[in-house]
Amino acid sequence: MCLAIPAKIETIEGNKAEVDIRGLKRSIGLHMMPDAKVGEFVLIHAGFAIQRIDPKEAEETYRLLEETGITIT
Amino acid sequence: MINLDKFRDPVVAAKLVKRIEGLCDGPYSFMEVCGSHTMAISQFGIRGLIPRSIKLLSGPGCPVCVTSLYDIDRMIALAGLKDVIFTTFGDMIRVPGSHSSLREAKSQGADVRILYSPLDALQIAAENPGKQVVFAGVGFETTSPTIIATVLEAKEKGLENFSVYPAFKTVPHALKAILESGRTKIDGFLCPGHVSAIIGSAPYQFIPAEYQIPCVIAGFEPLDILESIVMLLEQLRSHKKEGLAFSVQTEYRRGVPDAGNPNALAMLDKVTEPCTAEWRAIGSIPETGLCFREKYVSFDAAKRFEVDVPPAIEPQGCICGQVMMGLHQPDECPMFGKKCTPESPVGPCMVSSEGACAAWYKYGTEN
Numbered sequence: 001m002c003l004a005i006p007a008k009i010e011t012i013e014g015n016k017a018e019v020d021i022r023g024l025k026r027s028i029g030l031h032m033m034p035d036a037k038v039g040e041f042v043l044i045h046a047g048f049a050i051q052r053i054d055p056k057e058a059e060e061t062y063r064l065l066e067e068t069g070i071t072i073t
Numbered sequence: 074m075i076n077l078d079k080f081r082d083p084v085v086a087a088k089l090v091k092r093i094e095g096l097c098d099g100p101y102s103f104m105e106v107c108g109s110h111t112m113a114i115s116q117f118g119i120r121g122l123i124p125r126s127i128k129l130l131s132g133p134g135c136p137v138c139v140t141s142l143y144d145i146d147r148m149i150a151l152a153g154l155k156d157v158i159f160t161t162f163g164d165m166i167r168v169p170g171s172h173s174s175l176r177e178a179k180s181q182g183a184d185v186r187i188l189y190s191p192l193d194a195l196q197i198a199a200e201n202p203g204k205q206v207v208f209a210g211v212g213f214e215t216t217s218p219t220i221i222a223t224v225l226e227a228k229e230k231g232l233e234n235f236s237v238y239p240a241f242k243t244v245p246h247a248l249k250a251i252l253e254s255g256r257t258k259i260d261g262f263l264c265p266g267h268v269s270a271i272i273g274s275a276p277y278q279f280i281p282a283e284y285q286i287p288c289v290i291a292g293f294e295p296l297d298i299l300e301s302i303v304m305l306l307e308q309l310r311s312h313k314k315e316g317l318a319f320s321v322q323t324e325y326r327r328g329v330p331d332a333g334n335p336n337a338l339a340m341l342d343k344v345t346e347p348c349t350a351e352w353r354a355i356g357s358i359p360e361t362g363l364c365f366r367e368k369y370v371s372f373d374a375a376k377r378f379e380v381d382v383p384p385a386i387e388p389q390g391c392i393c394g395q396v397m398m399g400l401h402q403p404d405e406c407p408m409f410g411k412k413c414t415p416e417s418p419v420g421p422c423m424v425s426s427e428g429a430c431a432a433w434y435k436y437g438t439e440n
Contacts, residue, residue, distance in 0.1 A: 001136045001164055001427060002215040002267040003109050003293075004328075006077065029192055031222035032337040043270060043328055046162070046219040047190020051270035051334055057327040062079055065296050068088045068303075072095040072310075 004043040006053050012038055019044065080294030081117075089299035090122050096306035098313075102128040102258050103305055104251075104399050106244060107265030108135035108427030109293050115436035117295040123302060130257070130399035131429035133247055133355060134265060136212045137164045138397060138421040138428050141351040142385035144240040145170040148209055150380035151238060152183045157378070158201060160194040161209035162216075163187045168424050171386040191223040198227070198235040207374045210237040215267040217241045217363055218337035221344045224372050236374035241363040242350055244268050245276040250358045252284050257399040261305035263298070264290040266325040273333030274321045281319035287312075292325035300324050344369045353421060354387070354394020391420030396429050403433040410434055 007019035007028070015030045021044065029048040030036050042049035079085075105111060111131045114120065120129055133139045149170045152159035159175065166175045166187060179185040184204075188194060191208050198206040210220050220237055227235040244265060251257055264277055269290045277288045287308035291301035301324040311317040323329050341363065350362025365373045390408055395401045403409050403422065413419040415431055422428035 001108055001162065001212055001425075002134075002265060004215065004267045004270070029190075029219075029222060031226070032218055032334055032340065034336060043267065045215055045267065047192050048219045048222060050215065050218070050267070050337065051328055051330075054327050058077065061300075061324070061326055062085075062296075065080075065085050065089065065300055066082075068085065068092055068300075070088060070091040070095060072092070 002045070004045040004050060006041055007044045009036055009038050009040050009042060009049075012036070017049065019049075077294060080292070080296045082296065085296055086122070086299055089296065089303055092303050093123050093127070093299065093306060096303065096310055097124050097126055098310065100126045100128070101260040101306070101309065102130055102399070103261045103263055103302065104130040104132040104257070104259050105263040105291070106132040106134040106248065107268065108425065109267070110134065110263055110265065110291065110298065111429050111432050112427045113293050113295070113298060115432035117298070118436070119295065119298055122299070127302065130259070131396065132251065132399055133352060133397040135422070135425050135428050136216065136242060137168055137425040138393060139242055139352045139355065140165075140168070140211050140240050140421070141353045142171060142387060143351060144238070146172075146382045146385055147375065147380055148238050149173050149175055149178050150382050151207055151374060151378055152178045152185050154378060154380070156204050158184045158186060158197055158204050158206045159209070160186050160188050160197065160206060162211065164425050165209050165211055167418070168421055169388070169418070171383070191220045192226070195223060195227055195230065195232060195235060198232045199230075202234060204234060206235050208235070208237045210239045210241055213242055213244055213265070213268050214271045217345075218271060218334075218340055221340050224344055224369065225340065227372070228369070236372050236377050238374040239345075239362075239364060241345070242352065243347070243361050243363065245272070245279075246360045247352065247358055248277070248280060250355065250361070251398060252280070252286070254398070259286060259399065260309065261286060262288045263301050263305070264288050264321070266290060266292050266328060269323070269325070269329045269333065271334050271337045274323055274329070274331050277321045281321060285319055287319040288321040290321070290323040290325050290329050292328065297324055355398065388419045393420035393422035393428070393430065396422050403430040404438040406430070
């Protein structure tokens, strides 16, 4: 039930935004993220943006995973 | 678009599995407390990848599964009232109550509608001024703010024919109740990523501080889950070797700032207050429900409508509650896959698409 999917904000009008979810366009509520901006990535749950997704953190996490050492010290 | 597909990279996954094998120095039980984790662990076959000495337990992470039969029966009764349009997320519709289900009620003429977003209920309320629109308020901290934001919008728009049946649950105190029961051996928690996107990391701090158990807030891709297991094992190892204290770490940093979402939390606090909640098969847990504050009590469907409901009758022989406490794995139930299947479910862990039993049934017991 707590599934949330990433989407990109394309336009904002009041507390509603049009987002792009892998090509699918949808209108969502920005009630919880009044300071969200066009171009930002957000997590969508039940028709609302609930949190930002930080692409830099995503890159950084992946980079660290890629560099995982197998040797245990 | 952010490329999250690489969080499924098999080469990196193999490295993480090797690291897990190297770090694992004992039988450990880790509990995940999120239905989406339960599904991801089964779907990606994580159990089959990691050493058998690490047991992954499904905690009470499926909101539909922990909704008390008392609440389910009352929601079904509400749906049957004349002039009520009962709206709900899809997961709730098949859950059997003591005598019926929302789906059965619908087939007998009740106006039950499945919505993707609670906001859609406001549209229905505006279009049907002569009817009462009730939304099933089921969900953890990820979902409750979406329903509460809808309540605030209804208030702003003056929509008086909208209300919510409040069966919300909150996660941290439920973990405390499991730990306090002393019945389940838990060596680490995989904390729910999207609940934490709202509440942040602070509400779990009591777990390492008071119970000496490490926590990692985990994402939902296979590499997220494997890395979170690595992080739990690293904490256990440095605790054992160097006496380092346990902590709450966040693996899912791309979606979980430490403070969570303060706007969502402020909204919840404005409209609701913590109250005792009844968890199915677990019992009553203080501070794990959200009840409407006095100022918003007119939106409380449980108070707005009188329904007469006979005492709840739990399905005989179902061990869903024990599964959610981490005391049994789904395939230890004699009914699993025989009398109880997703087509003909006996208990809620098999009904909900993200219940532990449904996940094990769908993806196999070896996963």
